[in-house]
Amino acid sequence: MTTRRKRPGQLTRLETVSAYATLAIVLIFALFPIFWGLSTSLKMPLDIHRVPPTWLPPTVTLQNYATAVFDARFLGYLTNTIFVVFTSLILSTTLALHAAWATVRFNFTGREGLLLLMWATIMIPGIAVIVPLYTVSVDIGIHDTLWVLIIVYSAWLVPTLVWLLRGFIAAIPAELEEAARIDGCSRIGAFWRVSVPLLKPGLLAAGVLVFVMVWNEFLIGYSLTLSDGNRMIQVGIYYFMTETGVEYGPLMAAALAAIVPIVVLYALLQRAFVQGLTGGAVKG
Amino acid sequence: MSAISKRPVKLLQPYFWLAPALVLVVAVSFWPLAYALIQSLYRSNYLDLGTFTGFSNFQRFLFSEAGLLRAWNSFVLTAGTIAIAMPLGFALALLLNLPLRGRNLIRTLLIVPWLVSNTVAALLWAWLLNAQFGPVAETLSHMGVVMSNVLTSQTWAMPALIVCNAWGSFPLVMVFMLSALQTIPKEVREAARMDGASRWQVFSKVTFPLIRNTTLVTAVLTTLHCFNGVTIVLIMTGGGPLDATDIMALRVFEEGFKLHRMGIASAGAVIIFAINVLFTVAYMRVLKSEHSA
Numbered sequence: 001m002t003t004r005r006k007r008p009g010q011l012t013r014l015e016t017v018s019a020y021a022t023l024a025i026v027l028i029f030a031l032f033p034i035f036w037g038l039s040t041s042l043k044m045p046l047d048i049h050r051v052p053p054t055w056l057p058p059t060v061t062l063q064n065y066a067t068a069v070f071d072a073r074f075l076g077y078l079t080n081t082i083f084v085v086f087t088s089l090i091l092s093t094t095l096a097l098h099a100a101w102a103t104v105r106f107n108f109t110g111r112e113g114l115l116l117l118m119w120a121t122i123m124i125p126g127i128a129v130i131v132p133l134y135t136v137s138v139d140i141g142i143h144d145t146l147w148v149l150i151i152v153y154s155a156w157l158v159p160t161l162v163w164l165l166r167g168f169i170a171a172i173p174a175e176l177e178e179a180a181r182i183d184g185c186s187r188i189g190a191f192w193r194v195s196v197p198l199l200k201p202g203l204l205a206a207g208v209l210v211f212v213m214v215w216n217e218f219l220i221g222y223s224l225t226l227s228d229g230n231r232m233i234q235v236g237i238y239y240f241m242t243e244t245g246v247e248y249g250p251l252m253a254a255a256l257a258a259i260v261p262i263v264v265l266y267a268l269l270q271r272a273f274v275q276g277l278t279g280g281a282v283k284g
Numbered sequence: 285m286s287a288i289s290k291r292p293v294k295l296l297q298p299y300f301w302l303a304p305a306l307v308l309v310v311a312v313s314f315w316p317l318a319y320a321l322i323q324s325l326y327r328s329n330y331l332d333l334g335t336f337t338g339f340s341n342f343q344r345f346l347f348s349e350a351g352l353l354r355a356w357n358s359f360v361l362t363a364g365t366i367a368i369a370m371p372l373g374f375a376l377a378l379l380l381n382l383p384l385r386g387r388n389l390i391r392t393l394l395i396v397p398w399l400v401s402n403t404v405a406a407l408l409w410a411w412l413l414n415a416q417f418g419p420v421a422e423t424l425s426h427m428g429v430v431m432s433n434v435l436t437s438q439t440w441a442m443p444a445l446i447v448c449n450a451w452g453s454f455p456l457v458m459v460f461m462l463s464a465l466q467t468i469p470k471e472v473r474e475a476a477r478m479d480g481a482s483r484w485q486v487f488s489k490v491t492f493p494l495i496r497n498t499t500l501v502t503a504v505l506t507t508l509h510c511f512n513g514v515t516i517v518l519i520m521t522g523g524g525p526l527d528a529t530d531i532m533a534l535r536v537f538e539e540g541f542k543l544h545r546m547g548i549a550s551a552g553a554v555i556i557f558a559i560n561v562l563f564t565v566a567y568m569r570v571l572k573s574e575h576s577a
Contacts (some may be wrong), residue, residue: 006404006418011384015447017385018377018386019382020384022377023380023384025388026372026376027394028450029451030393030394030397031393031396031453032412033409033412034397034400034408035395035408036411036418036419037411037412040411047340047505048417049417051416051422052421053417055420061456080318095304095305096305098301098302098305099301099304099305099306100299101301101314102298102299102300102302103298105301106297106298108295108299111331114302114306117306118306119311121309121313121314123508123560123564124543124557124560125508125512125557125560126512127512127514127533127536127553127556128317128320128512128553128554128556128557129312129316129320129536129553130540131323131536131546131549131550131553132315132316132317132319132550133316134540134541135319135323135331135546136316138331139359145508148431151312152312154308155309155311155312156312158308158309159309187297189295190502194565208465212399215401216402216403218401219514220405222541223537224543224577233531234401234403236286237403237407238403238519241407246419248411251411252407253409254406255404258399258401258403259288259399262399263399264395270449271390273395273399274459277398278456278459278460278463
């Protein structure tokens with residue numbers, strides 16, 4: 001090996017090795033719980049309760065998935081969740097997109113104040129308003145419907161989406177919209193025709209944020225619905241746990257089924273995920 | 285249409301596009317919060333507001349032996365989670381900012397726990413820590429440590445919750461910190477090294493001041509997420525054994541949806557909201573004071 005003059009910032013061999021060792025330990029910490037759940041979900045009932053436990057399933061079976069996931073009830077939760085994700089996505093993004101545009105492109109009295117009012121709601125935690133939301137939803141008769149979930153999720157997403165989309169809209173020069181107006185577009189028409197097509201990365205990040213939030217949410221889904229037909233996926237898994245007790249094979253299969261779609265999407269859309277989930281709070 | 289009659293319409297245009305979003309947000313966030321404030325002063329009978337009782341709901345929720353224990357537990361859980369997730373996420377960000385091969389893949393994999401819902405995270409950890417069939421107990425027994433059932437142990441239930449919470453939280457810290465670090469040009473740090481600064485000096489005098497704001501934002505987000513979270517505790521321990529992991533957020537949930545004592549639940553909600561505001565204001569003050577210094 002030739003000896004080279006070390007540049008500042010370059011790592012010594014010892015530093016490299018210890019960096020990788022640390023990362024390896026953290027990787028085990030990060031992924032082992034999921035690996036263990038996956039392994040359990042592929043085991044026969046007898047192998048799940050084997051002492052000492054085996055790391056890998058001695059016999060691989062998909063029986064747990066057949067019982068827990070490919071079952072009418074679970075598929076119902078899945079359908080509900082997908083419906084609520086898409087409807088919330090359309091509602092919250094439509095509202096946030098226009099609100100973001102109005103506050104970027106127009107200078108009007110009360111703009112800062114109204115934005116602050118909206119963003120202040122990020123400080124109100126779900127647990128602080130869940131009881132009144134329940135009371136009101138029962139009072140006005142929308143309790144135990146998917147619509148109440150869509151309304152609440154959308155309302156909670158809008159402030160973050162406005163924040164996120166404002167950044168993306170501001171990055172598009174206002175002159176582009178103005179040029180379209182000279183060609184006879186209205187202001188909103190110019191926004192739709194010129195800017196919205198350029199907002200694809202922003203809308204993708206927004207979509208990811210909505211998807212992950214709604215897909216993973218438990219508290220609202222549990223509190224504002226009652227009947228089995230209106231359960232979301234996380235709520236369904238919770239009931240599965242409380243009803244069947246400790247049937248870990250099917251339970252882990254259901255848990256894995258709830259993780260897989262998000263991880264697959266994440267693998268495909270990494271950049272949008274990080275942008276969406278950090279709410280545009282970090283530039284770059 | 286004349287030009288004059290068009291003008292007010294033009295002036296109102298931004299309000300028109302902002303209003304729907306604002307109305308929805310206010311209706312679903314501020315309005316229920318106001319309702320919780322009122323309800324917290326009443327002895328509610330399920331959905332009926334009931335009779336005015338002053339601050340007795342607050343007294344029952346917080347100023348009792350069990351109430352103070354819950355408050356303490358909430359803070360222990362939050363502080364414990366922060367104490368693991370922040371340094372871990374921070375250290376990982378620093379490591380992944382080094383010129384290491386495969387760092388993008390490692391970063392991608394380390395983000396995964398953050399994508400897992402709290403419901404599933406709690407189930408995974410409960411099963412992992414199972415004393416009878418779990419691999420952790422098995423591994424420990426080889427090292428001569430006999431692990432009892434962690435989640436029903438008064439000593440170990442809280443640390444288990446902290447680990448599960450930290451598991452789901454550290455990637456957020458890592459991602460935020462890494463993005464912040466990557467905004468610092470390499471030359472800035474290299475220049476400091478050339479001038480003879482040690483690694484630690486570069487970090488404390490150059491790098492850290494540039495990412496302070498992000499650190500604080502991350503700290504606020506992680507603190508509030510943990511403090512307000514119900515799901516992990518509900519699933520892993522249900523507040524037990526014997527209230528050892530009973531936290532304020534879980535209690536609000538149980539008062540409201542299991543015991544249907546809405547007044548007490550609302551008092552708890554108001555207390556939690558007040559603490560959220562305090563946390564945020566406190567962090568913001570730190571941010572401001574250091575800025576002017």
